[in-house]
Amino acid sequence: MILKAPIAIGLSPNTENDDVWQAIKIIFQPWMWQEGDAIKKVLEWFKNYFNFDEAFLFNSGRSALYVVLKSFGIDKGDEVLVQAFTCVAVPDPVIWTGAKPIFVDIDETLNIDPGLLEKHINRKTKVIIVQHTFGIPAQIELIKKIAQKYNLILIEDCAHSLGAEVYGKKVGTFGDAVIFSFGRDKVISSVFGGMASINSKFKTQCLQLKKLQGNLNFPGYFWILQQLLHPIFFVIILPLYNLIVGKLFLAILIKLRILTKPIFKEEMNGFKPDVFPAKYPNALAVLLLNQLTKLQHYNNIRIKLASYYFDKLKETKNIILPVQVDGGIYLRFNIQLPNSEEILLTAKKQGILLGNWYKNIVDPKYVDYKKIGYYLDSCPKAELSAKSSVNLPTYPKLSISDLEKIVKLLT
Numbered sequence: 184m185i186l187k188a189p190i191a192i193g194l195s196p197n198t199e200n201d202d203v204w205q206a207i208k209i210i211f212q213p214w215m216w217q218e219g220d221a222i223k224k225v226l227e228w229f230k231n232y233f234n235f236d237e238a239f240l241f242n243s244g245r246s247a248l249y250v251v252l253k254s255f256g257i258d259k260g261d262e263v264l265v266q267a268f269t270c271v272a273v274p275d276p277v278i279w280t281g282a283k284p285i286f287v288d289i290d291e292t293l294n295i296d297p298g299l300l301e302k303h304i305n306r307k308t309k310v311i312i313v314q315h316t317f318g319i320p321a322q323i324e325l326i327k328k329i330a331q332k333y334n335l336i337l338i339e340d341c342a343h344s345l346g347a348e349v350y351g352k353k354v355g356t357f358g359d360a361v362i363f364s365f366g367r368d369k370v371i372s373s374v375f376g377g378m379a380s381i382n383s384k385f386k387t388q389c390l391q392l393k394k395l396q397g398n399l400n401f402p403g404y405f406w407i408l409q410q411l412l413h414p415i416f417f418v419i420i421l422p423l424y425n426l427i428v429g430k431l432f433l434a435i436l437i438k439l440r441i442l443t444k445p446i447f448k449e450e451m452n453g454f455k456p457d458v459f460p461a462k463y464p465n466a467l468a469v470l471l472l473n474q475l476t477k478l479q480h481y482n483n484i485r486i487k488l489a490s491y492y493f494d495k496l497k498e499t500k501n502i503i504l505p506v507q508v509d510g511g512i513y514l515r516f517n518i519q520l521p522n523s524e525e526i527l528l529t530a531k532k533q534g535i536l537l538g539n540w541y542k543n544i545v546d547p548k549y550v551d552y553k554k555i556g557y558y559l560d561s562c563p564k565a566e567l568s569a570k571s572s573v574n575l576p577t578y579p580k581l582s583i584s585d586l587e588k589i590v591k592l593l594t
C-alpha cells in the first residue's frame with residue numbers, strides 16, 4: 184500500500200523533495216548555520232525584486248514588525264491601527280513596544296476598511312498596519328491618502344502577499360515600511376523567517392533599523408536545528424497524518440522539543456518569547472533561496488486554482504466567495520458560509536484538512552482578547568467573517584482529483 188499525503192493546507196504545504204534535500208545538506212554543515220552567503224543572496228533577491236535600497240532579515244515576520252515599530256520610535260502611549268480578523272503575530276509586536284493596538288473592522292477584501300480609519304484616529308495614533316490578507320490586496324491607495332492626511336506611518340504587512348500586485352505595482356511598495364514572513368505556511372517558506380525594509384526617505388529610521396538589526400543575535404544552534412528538522416520530519420509525517428500514528432508522531436516530536444510550534448504559548452497573552460527578535464540564520468536562508476526560485480511558479484498555480492474555485496463555486500448557494508481581483512495571489516481561497524464548522528468537520532472526517540486561519544477574530548484559538556485589547560462586538564464584520572470562514576487550499580502540490588474532492592464537498 185502506498186500512503187499519499189492528505190490534502191492539508193496547514194502542514195507546511197510548500198515543502199517539496201528538493202526543499203527536504205536542501206535541509207539535509209545544510210544540516211551536515213553546522214559551520215554555515217548562522218552566518219554565510221545565502222543571507223546576502225536572499226537580500227540581493229529582495230532588493231532587486233522590489234527595488235529596495237536596503238532590507239534586513241529576521242527570524243520571523245513578527246520580529247521584523249517589532250523592530251520596524253521600534254525604528255520609528257513607537258512606544259508607550261502610542262496607538263497603532265491594525266485590522267481585526269488577523270493573527271496575534273500582528274498586534275503582539277505592537278504590545279511588545281509598549282504601544283496599544285487598536286482594532287479596526289474589515290471591508291469585503293477582508294483587509295482594514297479605509298472608510299473606518301478616521302473614526303479611530305486621534306492624537307495618540309502613530310501607525311497604520313495594512314495586511315493584504317490571504318494575498319488579496321487591501322485598498323492601499325485610499326489608506327495611503329488617509330495616512331498622509333494625518334501624518335501617520337504606513338506599514339504594509341506582506342506576510343500573505345509576496346508577489347501580489349495592485350494598480351500595476353507590487354504590494355509592499357506603497358507603504359513607508361514593509362514586512363514579510365517566511366513562516367511554514369506562507370507564500371514561500373523556510374519554517375521561520377521574516378524581512379523588513381523602510382523607505383529610504385526616512386533616513387534616521389533606516390539607520391535605526393540597521394542598528395537595531397545589527398545588534399541582534401543569531402538564534403542558537405538548537406533552535407536552528409529544530410527548524411531544519413521540520414521539513415525532514417514532515418515528509419515522513421505527512422503520509423501518515425491521517426492515521427493515528429502520524430498525528431501521534433508529530434505530537435511527540437513537539438513535546439520532546441524536536442520540532443517547534445509556529446506560535447508560542449505566551450504570545451496568546453501578549454508576551455514576547457525570548458527567541459524574538461533575532462537575526463535570520465544562514466541555514467534558513469539556504470532553504471529560502473530554493474523556495475525563491477519557485478515563487479512565480481507557486482503564485483501562478485495559486486491564481487490558476489483560485490480561478491478554478493471561482494468557476495466551480497460561483498453558482499453554489501450560501502457561499503460568499505473572496506473578491507476576484509487581478510494581481511491577487513490567493514495564498515488561501517477563503518470562502519464564507521453559514522455552516523463553516525460543519526464543513527471543516529465533514530472534510531476532516533474524509534481526511535481533508537481545510538484551513539481555519541482567522542476562525543477566531545484574532546487567531547489562534549487561545550488568544551486572550553482582553554490582554555491584546557480586542558473588545559467583543561467592536562468589529563462586527565470581522566466577527567462574522569471569523570465565524571463563517573473556511574480556507575480552501577491553493578498550494579502547489581494539489582492534484583485535480585484533490586480539487587474535485589473539495590468542490591464536491593461544498594456543492
Ligand SMILES: Cc1ncc(COP(=O)(O)O)c(C=O)c1O
Pocket residue numbers: 243244245246269270272273314340342343363364365366375376377
Ligand atoms: C498577517 C500576518 N502578519 C504577520 C505574521 C507574522 O509572521 P511570522 O509568523 O513570520 O512571525 C503573520 C503570521 O502568521 C500573519 O498572518
